[in-house]
Amino acid sequence: MNCEVAHERIVTAAYGELADEQAHELERHLGGCAACAGEREQMRALKVLADAYPVLEPEANLVARSRLRLEEALDALPPKRWYEWLGQRIGNGVASLWAAPMMASLLLLVGAGAGILGGYEYALVRAARTPQTNQAAGAPLSSPVPDTPGAPVEISNVSSVVSQPNSHRVEVRYSQVVPRQIEGSLDDPAIRQLLMLASANSASAGVRDNSVGLLADECRSGHSCRAGGIQNALMVTLRYDRDAGVRAKALEGLEPYVGQDVEVRNAILDALMNDSDPRIRTAAIGILEPVQGDTSVRQVLHSVANTDVNPHIRTVSRQVLSREPEIQ
Amino acid sequence: MATTAMGGTKTAAERMRDRAPEMELIRQAQAGSRAAFDTLVRQYEQQVLRLALHLTGSEHDAEDIYQEAFLKAYRYLGNFRFECSFYTWIYRIVTNLCLDQMRRRKTRREDRSVFLDHSGVEFDLLAAVSDDRSFSNPAKELDRKLLGDRIQDALGKLTPRERMVFELKHYQGLRLRTIGEMLNTTEETAKNTLFRATKKLRANLAGLRR
Numbered sequence: 001m002n003c004e005v006a007h008e009r010i011v012t013a014a015y016g017e018l019a020d021e022q023a024h025e026l027e028r029h030l031g032g033c034a035a036c037a038g039e040r041e042q043m044r045a046l047k048v049l050a051d052a053y054p055v056l057e058p059e060a061n062l063v064a065r066s067r068l069r070l071e072e073a074l075d076a077l078p079p080k081r082w083y084e085w086l087g088q089r090i091g092n093g094v095a096s097l098w099a100a101p102m103m104a105s106l107l108l109l110v111g112a113g114a115g116i117l118g119g120y121e122y123a124l125v126r127a128a129r130t131p132q133t134n135q136a137a138g139a140p141l142s143s144p145v146p147d148t149p150g151a152p153v154e155i156s157n158v159s160s161v162v163s164q165p166n167s168h169r170v171e172v173r174y175s176q177v178v179p180r181q182i183e184g185s186l187d188d189p190a191i192r193q194l195l196m197l198a199s200a201n202s203a204s205a206g207v208r209d210n211s212v213g214l215l216a217d218e219c220r221s222g223h224s225c226r227a228g229g230i231q232n233a234l235m236v237t238l239r240y241d242r243d244a245g246v247r248a249k250a251l252e253g254l255e256p257y258v259g260q261d262v263e264v265r266n267a268i269l270d271a272l273m274n275d276s277d278p279r280i281r282t283a284a285i286g287i288l289e290p291v292q293g294d295t296s297v298r299q300v301l302h303s304v305a306n307t308d309v310n311p312h313i314r315t316v317s318r319q320v321l322s323r324e325p326e327i328q
Numbered sequence: 329m330a331t332t333a334m335g336g337t338k339t340a341a342e343r344m345r346d347r348a349p350e351m352e353l354i355r356q357a358q359a360g361s362r363a364a365f366d367t368l369v370r371q372y373e374q375q376v377l378r379l380a381l382h383l384t385g386s387e388h389d390a391e392d393i394y395q396e397a398f399l400k401a402y403r404y405l406g407n408f409r410f411e412c413s414f415y416t417w418i419y420r421i422v423t424n425l426c427l428d429q430m431r432r433r434k435t436r437r438e439d440r441s442v443f444l445d446h447s448g449v450e451f452d453l454l455a456a457v458s459d460d461r462s463f464s465n466p467a468k469e470l471d472r473k474l475l476g477d478r479i480q481d482a483l484g485k486l487t488p489r490e491r492m493v494f495e496l497k498h499y500q501g502l503r504l505r506t507i508g509e510m511l512n513t514t515e516e517t518a519k520n521t522l523f524r525a526t527k528k529l530r531a532n533l534a535g536l537r538r
Binding site: 007008011012015017042043046047049050052053054055056057058062063065066067069070071073074077240242276 | 362363365366369373374377378381382387390391394395398399402472475476477479480483497498499500503504519520522523526529530533
């Protein structure tokens with residue numbers, strides 16, 4: 001082994017990346033070469049010196065700030081369109097085709113099949129939308145009559161086509177997508193039902209925000225929220241909605257029930273312990289403050305006061321505990 | 329030194345089994361689950377910030393890199409095909425962003441060739457490098473903070489790629505093979521880059537005179 005190779009191996013050996021056999025060769029070389037032995041000492045020295053610039057754990061504030069900023073940016077991103085998902089899938093497929101040429105042919109066949117099927121379904125939808133044309137042409141497909149006259153009708157799927165024997169009649173089963181609109185008082189059970197549905201299922205954060213805001217206002221203004229399931233809907237939103245603003249509104253709506261209902265209290269304690277948004281955790285502390293009799297509240301406040309990553313939340317929890325000595 | 333060494337002595341099957349919950353999370357995130365993506369972010373955010381913070385030396389830059397890295401991950405998660413670990417994938421994004429940031433900074437940076445100690449006197453770390461006495465505990469010879477700054481300056485004189493390889497090897501404790509994967513290069517190239525980095529570092533630290 002010459003000294004040049006030895007110098008390279010000294011570095012890899014210093015970081016534990018040298019194979020045993022090469023390490024043995026290196027040791028033999030170093031035993032007889034003072035210059036390379038000195039080189040190894042210098043390498044060891046560099047390692048010690050480099051540690052004078054240590055790797056520090058990021059502060060909790062920095063982590064919380066970064067997380068908050070990221071969540072806001074993610075919330076602001078428009079949802080992916082179907083063609084973006086499709087593009088991505090195709091992109092993945094194309095990439096893997098380099099390794100699997102047979103799959104390429106298969107994909108082409110599937111693509112062609114999907115195109116034909118898509119065209120066929122499109123033609124069916126077109127036919128369903130223009131019933132008078134079908135009738136004029138004597139087509140056996142009867143025109144789907146909307147439930148409400150004048151309402152637009154979309155056919156989302158044709159599930160079966162059965163022709164009756166010895167006859168020109170045919171039975172077609174299909175599904176419709178019919179947009180509807182309803183207007184009424186917030187006390188109307190149907191309206192409330194729709195708002196609850198929107199609070200849980202809408203893909204739009206704006207729609208969820210509006211729905212939860214209205215439901216929360218109902219609860220805060222003293223209307224009955226327990227019987228109709230609004231309280232439950234708000235608890236689900238507080239626990240699972242991905243938008244912090246929507247969760248904050250749900251929390252506000254639950255405030256009137258925190259003293260009476262242990263399930264509501266548990267949902268708020270969950271938010272205090274686990275919600276990713278420090279503003280919601282802080283608001284939860286304020287809401288729980290008046291609840292003095294529940295030991296779980298004390299425990300959670302103590303735990304948050306000692307362990308929460310956010311120093312502000314730790315301080316607020318301690319303040320609440322010190323302000324209310326009877327709950328300690 | 330931080331140690332986040334990967335691999336260890338686990339078999340491939342064991343590693344796959346360990347990764348199963350994470351793979352499920354990735355699949356859910358690919359299918360559009362924001363909650364699954366948030367969980368992935370929480371699993372890696374400390375490591376991402378620690379790396380970016382140490383490489384850039386600036387909280388502000390580290391925060392920007394964190395933001396950009398996870399937004400990129402979110403946008404391109406659909407392209408992740410489980411050919412490497414998610415750890416390698418996310419580190420690849422972060423290291424690329426850090427490299428860009430270091431390259432930008434390198435063009436702006438003033439080249440400081442002389443360093444002063446507390447009293448304003450130029451000092452020599454070469455003595456420390458060649459002198460066992462001081463190297464046995466450099467913190468006793470110089471104020472640790474000041475020394476840290478000098479090391480940071482010496483690191484800043486490496487090319488961004490050398491700096492990155494040294495960072496990932498020395499400070500993050502990754503295997504050269506993993507570093508090669510992250511930087512889209514071979515283990516051999518990563519090893520050569522590490523060798524050049526250590527050589528330059530020693531020269532940079534030895535070039536400071538008292």
